[in-house]
Amino acid sequence: MRLVRTLGLSAALVLGLLLSPAAAQAPRSVVVQTVTEPPGLDLTATPASATAAVVFYNIQEALVKVDRHGKLVPWLAERWHTTDNRNYTFFLKRGVRFHNGREMTAADVKYVFERAMNPETKHPYPGYYAAISDIIVRDDYTITFSLKSLNANFLLNLARQGSVIYPREAVDALKSEPMGTGPFKLAEWVRGDRIVLTRNPDYHVKGLPMLDRVVFRFIPDPNATLAALKAGDVDASLFGLGPEHVQELQKDARFQVIVGDTTNDVILATNNSRKPYADVGVRRAITYAIDKQDVLKGAMFGLGKILGSNVDPLNPYYIDVSGLMPYDPAKAKKLLVEAGYPNGFETVLKVAPQYYYTVRTGEIIVNHLAKVGVKVKIEQIEWGQWISRVWRDADYDLTIIGHAEAWDIANYANPKYYFRYDSAEFQNLFNASEVTLDDKARRELYVKMQRKLVEDAPAVWLYMHPRLVVAKKGIQGIWKDLPVPSADLSEVAWAK
Amino acid sequence: MRRYLVRRLAAFVATLFFVSVLVFVVVRVLPGDPALLIMGTEGSPEVAARLREAMGLNRAIPVQYADWLWRALRGDLGVSIQYDVPVARLIVSRLPVTLPLTLLAACLMSVTALPLGLYAATRHRRAGDYVAMVFSQIGIAIPSFWAGLLLILLFSVRLGWVQSGGFEGWSGGLWPGIRSLLLPAIALGLFQAAVLVRATRSAVLDVLREEYVRTARAKGVSEALVLGKHTLRNALVPIVTVAGIQLGQLMAGSIILESVFALPGLGRLALGAITARDLPVVQGVTLFVAACIVLINFAVDIAYVILDPRIRYD
Numbered sequence: 001m002r003l004v005r006t007l008g009l010s011a012a013l014v015l016g017l018l019l020s021p022a023a024a025q026a027p028r029s030v031v032v033q034t035v036t037e038p039p040g041l042d043l044t045a046t047p048a049s050a051t052a053a054v055v056f057y058n059i060q061e062a063l064v065k066v067d068r069h070g071k072l073v074p075w076l077a078e079r080w081h082t083t084d085n086r087n088y089t090f091f092l093k094r095g096v097r098f099h100n101g102r103e104m105t106a107a108d109v110k111y112v113f114e115r116a117m118n119p120e121t122k123h124p125y126p127g128y129y130a131a132i133s134d135i136i137v138r139d140d141y142t143i144t145f146s147l148k149s150l151n152a153n154f155l156l157n158l159a160r161q162g163s164v165i166y167p168r169e170a171v172d173a174l175k176s177e178p179m180g181t182g183p184f185k186l187a188e189w190v191r192g193d194r195i196v197l198t199r200n201p202d203y204h205v206k207g208l209p210m211l212d213r214v215v216f217r218f219i220p221d222p223n224a225t226l227a228a229l230k231a232g233d234v235d236a237s238l239f240g241l242g243p244e245h246v247q248e249l250q251k252d253a254r255f256q257v258i259v260g261d262t263t264n265d266v267i268l269a270t271n272n273s274r275k276p277y278a279d280v281g282v283r284r285a286i287t288y289a290i291d292k293q294d295v296l297k298g299a300m301f302g303l304g305k306i307l308g309s310n311v312d313p314l315n316p317y318y319i320d321v322s323g324l325m326p327y328d329p330a331k332a333k334k335l336l337v338e339a340g341y342p343n344g345f346e347t348v349l350k351v352a353p354q355y356y357y358t359v360r361t362g363e364i365i366v367n368h369l370a371k372v373g374v375k376v377k378i379e380q381i382e383w384g385q386w387i388s389r390v391w392r393d394a395d396y397d398l399t400i401i402g403h404a405e406a407w408d409i410a411n412y413a414n415p416k417y418y419f420r421y422d423s424a425e426f427q428n429l430f431n432a433s434e435v436t437l438d439d440k441a442r443r444e445l446y447v448k449m450q451r452k453l454v455e456d457a458p459a460v461w462l463y464m465h466p467r468l469v470v471a472k473k474g475i476q477g478i479w480k481d482l483p484v485p486s487a488d489l490s491e492v493a494w495a496k
Numbered sequence: 497m498r499r500y501l502v503r504r505l506a507a508f509v510a511t512l513f514f515v516s517v518l519v520f521v522v523v524r525v526l527p528g529d530p531a532l533l534i535m536g537t538e539g540s541p542e543v544a545a546r547l548r549e550a551m552g553l554n555r556a557i558p559v560q561y562a563d564w565l566w567r568a569l570r571g572d573l574g575v576s577i578q579y580d581v582p583v584a585r586l587i588v589s590r591l592p593v594t595l596p597l598t599l600l601a602a603c604l605m606s607v608t609a610l611p612l613g614l615y616a617a618t619r620h621r622r623a624g625d626y627v628a629m630v631f632s633q634i635g636i637a638i639p640s641f642w643a644g645l646l647l648i649l650l651f652s653v654r655l656g657w658v659q660s661g662g663f664e665g666w667s668g669g670l671w672p673g674i675r676s677l678l679l680p681a682i683a684l685g686l687f688q689a690a691v692l693v694r695a696t697r698s699a700v701l702d703v704l705r706e707e708y709v710r711t712a713r714a715k716g717v718s719e720a721l722v723l724g725k726h727t728l729r730n731a732l733v734p735i736v737t738v739a740g741i742q743l744g745q746l747m748a749g750s751i752i753l754e755s756v757f758a759l760p761g762l763g764r765l766a767l768g769a770i771t772a773r774d775l776p777v778v779q780g781v782t783l784f785v786a787a788c789i790v791l792i793n794f795a796v797d798i799a800y801v802i803l804d805p806r807i808r809y810d
Contacts, residue, residue: 039534039578046535047535047538047539119546122546122550123543124535124538124540127540175580190760192589192590192760192768193759194662217758219661224757227661228660228662230660231660232656233659354771382528383533384527384533384771385526385527387529387532387533388528388532392529403537
């Protein structure tokens with residue numbers, strides 16, 4: 001034992017001597033914790049947010065970027081122009097190199113999108129590119145996309161995680177060795193334990209990234225995460241901690257707690273095709289019966305924001321409609337009487353404990369609904385079952401889930417989506433918004449859609465799940481809000 | 497002995513076959529579709545359906561099983577849906593964590609449980625016995641994941657002696673590897689040791705009441721020899737039986753502890769695969785663990801013969 005200690009001590013001394021010139025500077029690596037290991041690293045094959053957290057913006061990038069404020073900014077394309085909103089010409093940034101050293105050209109861009117549009121490749125979101133009719137390479141740095149029809153979301157779709165640009169020669173290895181133009185390169189993926197990224201020295205943005213090395217460690221258990229933070233084994237937790245841990249860590253001088261906004265709206269979905277929720281009166285009654293403040297306080301320790309409709313606060317067209325149907329149990333009771341349920345009814349709430357907030361939120365809502373005579377039985381089901389039974393087959397009365405995707409109002413215009421909400425008026429508004437390019441007119445349509453959703457109450461929008469980041473003091477540059485499901489670490493650095 | 501071995505081998509093959517059919521059917525009957533799980537709530541059901549087709553999940557279950565079995569017989573356990581890596585390679589990559597962890601826990605379990613059980617038996621109904629039994633009761637009552645968290649709090653957060661989790665690998669030498677497995681092995685071995693203490697104590701007590709022990713003592717044989725030679729060896733048969741079962745349980749117990757300590761072991765691989773409906777991996781890991789448990793039982797049977805020459809398999 002003594003021998004081991006002596007050996008260890010001398011090794012530490014030698015190491016310390018070797019590293020002493022560097023030790024004077026701030027460290028250039030961070031270890032971040034994430035909950036789930038990505039199910040493969042191919043953004044063109046999986047919509048998993050665990051994959052996006054590692055790959056999107058760190059390893060691979062798109063022509064257009066959603067920045068930390070939620071704004072669309074030119075990225076791999078340094079600018080674009082269109083005269084008719086049908087033909088978009090992009091001018092690619094010159095000198096952008098893939099991690100294998102080859103320069104990115106327009107041919108790569110064409111290849112990437114044609115591959116995404118090919119049903120054989122099973123890209124998760126072929127719909128994003130459905131409007132494209134033709135892609136024409138003008139020269140190595142100029143490319144034109146022709147659209148079949150007007151598409152207000154075209155640029156946004158090019159900024160999505162499925163639209164990343166990768167070199168054609170790396171296509172077969174995307175799942176395990178993704179290659180791109182990002183600030184970091186994949187160095188190592190130790191399955192089950194960690195993913196290590198190293199600095200891309202040829203990165204096309206001068207001065208970035210600020211770190212030499214990033215380690216993503218997969219720690220599923222929140223208590224273990226807390227311990228790892230306190231023991232100094234991880235420098236930051238980006239997704240792993242719940243609101244119950246935040247208060248304790250806010251008091252701890254070693255850490256900074258970042259509470260921000262996300263696009264994750266937690267909802268109580270009602271099955272609009274099933275009795276009694278087919279009746280809009282009942283759905284409104286449910287909305288009036290739920291005290292969202294109380295839910296937020298009980299389930300999320302007050303962190304997050306109350307929602308009134310599907311559109312989240314990070315969306316530029318967001319308006320606050322949370323006050324339009326406030327908590328009013330008396331009104332809820334009256335509506336239930338009018339709908340023919342003077343004594344309430346019995347119903348089942350299916351939740352998947354994989355997402356901790358669904359169960360907590362459900363338990364509180366059960367009490368609220370009991371006060372107006374609606375007796376709710378909570379049924380906890382495993383995630384795999386949830387996605388088959390509830391999401392695919394719409395075999396449910398009530399369910400609670402967070403919808404993390406940005407700009408997902410389209411789900412309410414799809415009568416086959418598991419809400420089974422079928423309103424011709426809403427669908428018309430949505431379809432119009434998809435082809436309206438004038439910002440002011442489009443905003444008006446979004447306002448109308450939000451109001452229409454409140455009126456029809458196809459779901460109860462409870463709250464926006466907050467972004468909760470805990471990091472050691474001294475780490476700078478972490479995004480406060482999360483307008484896209486990414487963990488962009490290019491600007492993260494230790495304070496000098 | 498040869499007939500015994502042949503019988504044993506046949507039982508081994510039959511067990512694996514039975515397990516493989518069971519897992520195959522259960523995993524496929526379970527609601528939950530791997531393609532849907534990959535696509536999540538924002539993907540389109542049409543793409544998921546195409547993915548299902550490509551994964552060969554639309555074929556009849558017996559056809560799928562026959563296909564799987566035919567490949568497995570040639571040593572091909574398929575490719576993981578999640579990781580896109582051959583299942584066999586995935587399992588092998590997790591062994592450097594799970595095997596040492598299990599062995600370490602088993603060692604800790606034996607070196608604490610055997611002496612303590614022996615001690616308790618010799619102090620039957622006296623203070624030492626009660627103290628040992630209270631400790632054992634506590635050990636049984638504490639869930640291993642909680643014990644794991646307490647150990648992390650004490651040794652990593654408070655004292656900073658070891659890392660709070662994760663696995664450093666064996667490339668840096670023996671000690672860093674063992675160091676990252678030490679806490680989980682203690683947490684894992686604790687409960688099993690608590691059970692084994694009781695088994696040891698009662699087995700030893702039984703033997704202590706035997707005539708030959710009284711004879712040995714009457715002959716004037718030293719107490720150490722009485723306990724070590726006459727008692728323990730005879731008590732070992734039931735102890736080994738319990739220990740064998742526990743070795744199997746250690747493998748199962750590692751599923752939870754590997755999550756607490758964020759270790760890339762077999763247990764977490766299995767857990768993740770079940771959640772993601774990564775069927776080839778679930779199948780492969782279950783078969784592997786089943787094979788290990790059958791082998792452990794076999795080893796226990798062989799140990800009987802060595803411990804007690806009166807036992808013969810014919």
